[in-house]
Amino acid sequence: MQISNEHSEIKNELQAISESLRCLQCFDAPCTSKCPVHIPVPRFIRMIRSGNTEGSVAVVKESHPFIHTCGEICPDESFCSSICTRGKIDRPVRIRELHRYITNFIRSEQRGSFATEGFKNGKVAVVGAGPAGLSCAKRLALKGVVVDVFEMKEKPGGILFEQIPLFRLSPKILRMDVHEILNTGINLKYKKSIEDIKELAERYDAVFIATGASMPVRARIPGENFENVWTHNDFLKALKEDGSRILKKVEKVVVIGGGNSAVDCALSALHYGARTAEIYYRRGVEEMPAWKNEVSMAIARGVEFHFLCIPVRFAGKKGKLEGVEFIEAKLGKAGEDGRRIPVPVRGSNFFVRCDICVVAIGSKPRFELIGSITGKPEFSFDKKTMRLKGVKGNVFIGGDFAGRGTVVEAVSDGITAAEEIYKLLQKKYGGNRK
Amino acid sequence: MKKLEKNRKIPCDLIEDFPPARNEYEILKTKFCGLDFESPFILAASPCTDEISLLERAFDMGWAGAVLKTTSVEGTVVNLAYPMMSSLNYNESRVVGLGNIDLISKYDVREVSLRVSKLKNKYPEKIVIASIMGTRKEDWQELTKRLFDSGADMIECSFSCPQGSMGEEPGKMLAQSIAATEKVASWVKESAGSKPVSIKITPQVTDIVEIARALERAGVDCITASNSVPALMGIDIENFTPVPSISGKSTYSGFTGPAIKPITLRTIAEIAKNTRLPVSGTGGISCWRDAVEVMSVGAGIVQLCTAVMHYGFRIIDDLKSGLTNYMLRKGMKSPSEIVGKALPNIVNHESLSRLKVRSSIRKSLCIGCGVCVVACRDGGHEAIGFSKKRIPVVDEEKCAGCGLCRVVCPVDGCIEMKVI
Numbered sequence: 001m002q003i004s005n006e007h008s009e010i011k012n013e014l015q016a017i018s019e020s021l022r023c024l025q026c027f028d029a030p031c032t033s034k035c036p037v038h039i040p041v042p043r044f045i046r047m048i049r050s051g052n053t054e055g056s057v058a059v060v061k062e063s064h065p066f067i068h069t070c071g072e073i074c075p076d077e078s079f080c081s082s083i084c085t086r087g088k089i090d091r092p093v094r095i096r097e098l099h100r101y102i103t104n105f106i107r108s109e110q111r112g113s114f115a116t117e118g119f120k121n122g123k124v125a126v127v128g129a130g131p132a133g134l135s136c137a138k139r140l141a142l143k144g145v146v147v148d149v150f151e152m153k154e155k156p157g158g159i160l161f162e163q164i165p166l167f168r169l170s171p172k173i174l175r176m177d178v179h180e181i182l183n184t185g186i187n188l189k190y191k192k193s194i195e196d197i198k199e200l201a202e203r204y205d206a207v208f209i210a211t212g213a214s215m216p217v218r219a220r221i222p223g224e225n226f227e228n229v230w231t232h233n234d235f236l237k238a239l240k241e242d243g244s245r246i247l248k249k250v251e252k253v254v255v256i257g258g259g260n261s262a263v264d265c266a267l268s269a270l271h272y273g274a275r276t277a278e279i280y281y282r283r284g285v286e287e288m289p290a291w292k293n294e295v296s297m298a299i300a301r302g303v304e305f306h307f308l309c310i311p312v313r314f315a316g317k318k319g320k321l322e323g324v325e326f327i328e329a330k331l332g333k334a335g336e337d338g339r340r341i342p343v344p345v346r347g348s349n350f351f352v353r354c355d356i357c358v359v360a361i362g363s364k365p366r367f368e369l370i371g372s373i374t375g376k377p378e379f380s381f382d383k384k385t386m387r388l389k390g391v392k393g394n395v396f397i398g399g400d401f402a403g404r405g406t407v408v409e410a411v412s413d414g415i416t417a418a419e420e421i422y423k424l425l426q427k428k429y430g431g432n433r434k
Numbered sequence: 435m436k437k438l439e440k441n442r443k444i445p446c447d448l449i450e451d452f453p454p455a456r457n458e459y460e461i462l463k464t465k466f467c468g469l470d471f472e473s474p475f476i477l478a479a480s481p482c483t484d485e486i487s488l489l490e491r492a493f494d495m496g497w498a499g500a501v502l503k504t505t506s507v508e509g510t511v512v513n514l515a516y517p518m519m520s521s522l523n524y525n526e527s528r529v530v531g532l533g534n535i536d537l538i539s540k541y542d543v544r545e546v547s548l549r550v551s552k553l554k555n556k557y558p559e560k561i562v563i564a565s566i567m568g569t570r571k572e573d574w575q576e577l578t579k580r581l582f583d584s585g586a587d588m589i590e591c592s593f594s595c596p597q598g599s600m601g602e603e604p605g606k607m608l609a610q611s612i613a614a615t616e617k618v619a620s621w622v623k624e625s626a627g628s629k630p631v632s633i634k635i636t637p638q639v640t641d642i643v644e645i646a647r648a649l650e651r652a653g654v655d656c657i658t659a660s661n662s663v664p665a666l667m668g669i670d671i672e673n674f675t676p677v678p679s680i681s682g683k684s685t686y687s688g689f690t691g692p693a694i695k696p697i698t699l700r701t702i703a704e705i706a707k708n709t710r711l712p713v714s715g716t717g718g719i720s721c722w723r724d725a726v727e728v729m730s731v732g733a734g735i736v737q738l739c740t741a742v743m744h745y746g747f748r749i750i751d752d753l754k755s756g757l758t759n760y761m762l763r764k765g766m767k768s769p770s771e772i773v774g775k776a777l778p779n780i781v782n783h784e785s786l787s788r789l790k791v792r793s794s795i796r797k798s799l800c801i802g803c804g805v806c807v808v809a810c811r812d813g814g815h816e817a818i819g820f821s822k823k824r825i826p827v828v829d830e831e832k833c834a835g836c837g838l839c840r841v842v843c844p845v846d847g848c849i850e851m852k853v854i
Contacts, residue, residue: 017525018526021525024803024844025803025808026802026803026804026805027804027807028804028820049525085801088801089801089845
């Protein structure tokens with residue numbers, strides 16, 4: 001997103017005030033309702049207008065623990081800006097850019113200490129230190145609850161740390177958010193892989209599971225074990241660690257899939273030195289789940305899109321990938337999810353040579369985690385409270401684990417769960433003792 | 435001196451700022467105080483009219499005339515303090531109002547007389563008005579005589595310099611005293627004889643009509659209404675120094691520009707409704723629309739200054755073409771048809787009809803921002819509700835018809851006040 005908005009970046013106070021003056025200050029503002037964490041947009045914009053940037057930052061911080069990160073990567077076209085009333089006059093207010101501007105303002109002067117609300121009871125476990133988990137942990141910690149966060153990896157941030165490409169989100173920015181969260185006094189335990197939720201649920205007052213969607217969906221076609229066939233998770237992770245080495249002398253990268261991660265993989269491939277990157281998607285352009293402006297940015301950067309192509313097999317020699325065989329498709333009847341199902345056209349097979357192929361057709365959470373407590377692989381949860389159904393009532397889930405797609409939605413889940421957990425603790429320990 | 439002025443000329447690469455004056459504006463010819471103006475647009479006494487090179491450029495570009503910056507008798511000390519300008523900015527707009535602590539011209543009457551004759555020689559068809567300020571009777575009368583002798587078409591007397599007129603009560607404006615105004619005005623008129631004299635007054639008085647009547651009694655030919663409004667331009671809240679800061683100190687400025695137009699309109703309307711004196715309108719006129727407004731409440735010609743100081747003499751092309759197009763659209767043959775046109779519609783509050791009006795929101799234009807909802811809730815009568823689909827709904831029982839909603843609505847024509 002950083003890339004697509006280079007031209008519209010707000011660089012100084014003059015530009016910020018100019019943009020903030022375009023805000024109509026709507027009553028019951030639609031931008032705020034549309035934002036998953038309900039940032040009071042007109043309020044923070046009003047403060048930019050008067051030159052009260054500090055006040056403005058405080059307003060945004062109150063509702064959002066990842067303000068720096070979301071300033072960079074939030075797809076505002078899908079949220080606040082999509083519904084901005086100003087758009088009915090000329091064009092929407094560049095809300096995320098204003099958000100980003102004020103967060104830039106505080107980058108130089110981090111404040112460390114936090115006053116908690118004085119609640120001195122309860123112990124909560126959070127599994128996964130990604131956007132959802134850390135948001136939940138911060139909110140609870142600020143209330144005075146003891147929070148233990150269990151992270152499988154050696155660093156916090158989850159998907160932000162592992163997979164979001166560097167050119168979208170610099171580690172510096174992420175670190176600023178994470179530092180502030182850790183400053184609230186949560187206990188982060190690294191390299192702790194949790195297998196037994198049940199035990200955790202007994203030991204703690206409540207558990208919040210936010211381990212993301214770490215299991216990539218397999219293509220389930222022959223040849224998936226060739227050396228240069230990657231899952232998108234692994235590919236993005238590896239590129240982030242050592243992209244230029246992996247893509248040294250690579251002519252062509254083929255990405256299979258139509259979501260944002262497919263676009264990310266293709267863009268990253270080009271970024272780290274692949275000559276060409278092509279995306280093959282089994283449905284049409286209209287059906288693509290990737291955000292429209294992501295797609296147009298990818299096209300602008302030279303990513304080639306091929307629609308209505310179903311992969312048939314990976315071809316190669318001696319365990320090494322040489323190319324992918326596709327078959328052309330046409331769209332048939334609508335499936336269960338309302339999207340039309342691609343039907344292969346007989347005899348239309350074709351072969352695409354490539355050095356690397358990335359399968360980016362989605363990820364699923366590690367459902368086994370929950371199996372340990374519910375006894376079955378599937379689960380359901382209450383979307384209003386993020387509470388897992390069919391268990392004792394102290395297990396909550398959120399983020400990609402609950403099927404979300406964006407950071408800001410994950411943050412929203414974390415906050416919702418934290419508030420619910422807090423209610424639970426208050427009930428258990430009796431009110432807010434100050 | 436001649437050489438110096440030549441050197442002062444602005445380089446020619448700015449030529450696009452100097453459109454040649456066009457002569458297709460016959461329709462704008464205006465007769466005022468017995469003088470023939472090419473158009474009703476002249477320059478007010480100000481820094482724009484203090485140098486001959488500036489005046490020549492303005493005339494070349496098509497201004498109909500100019501009031502030269504106020505002069506005085508030889509030996510008058512003009513002790514300027516710099517910086518003198520400051521600005522009222524609002525939101526993104528710069529110079530919504532201009533503050534100035536300038537004084538009269540540093541050129542005395544001898545120099546100004548030379549300039550007047552030089553200008554009249556070179557531009558016989560342009561109207562050159564000399565502005566004067568004096569202390570004693572002899573000063574006022576001598577200034578008048580000498581400037582008329584050198585060819586000035588008219589004399590304007592500054593009775594309202596916001597830094598205080600010279601004379602009886604230092605620091606106080608002459609035009610704030612009815613008696614002094616009448617006395618000094620009659621001195622000048624006595625010296626001028628049949629030639630036209632205008633008095634530039636201040637809006638800063640208890641009753642402008644009393645001042646205007648005093649001038650009528652003194653027999654002057656015209657009122658220039660009105661001068662800048664005395665104002666304190668602002669305070670730097672970091673160190674509590676007023677602006678414009680001169681070593682941390684400041685004084686009250688003369689406030690001009692778009693922000694004071696409503697004050698000018700009221701001042702001129704009151705004069706025009708209560709006296710027969712022609713009015714030379716000035717104060718907050720920035721474009722031809724403002725000029726039409728000011729003329730419609732009684733001004734025969736208009737003077738501009740702040741707009742020129744901000745955007746340059748070049749604005750004359752739009753002033754003239756805009757007014758011409760407006761007059762053609764309205765079927766008018768002379769700017770004099772505009773003069774006083776709005777006056778019959780300006781009445782006392784008691785005379786207004788008491789209608790029942792209600793706010794009516796056009797759904798087809800409404801963008802659903804709800805700004806009217808907040809304004810009515812917190813500044814009106816809690817009469818506008820908001821539906822789930824973001825459509826404002828007026829409660830006719832609660833609506834008093836104040837019109838606040840219409841004022842704040844960002845879409846023109848969306849909210850109307852309907853008579854019921």
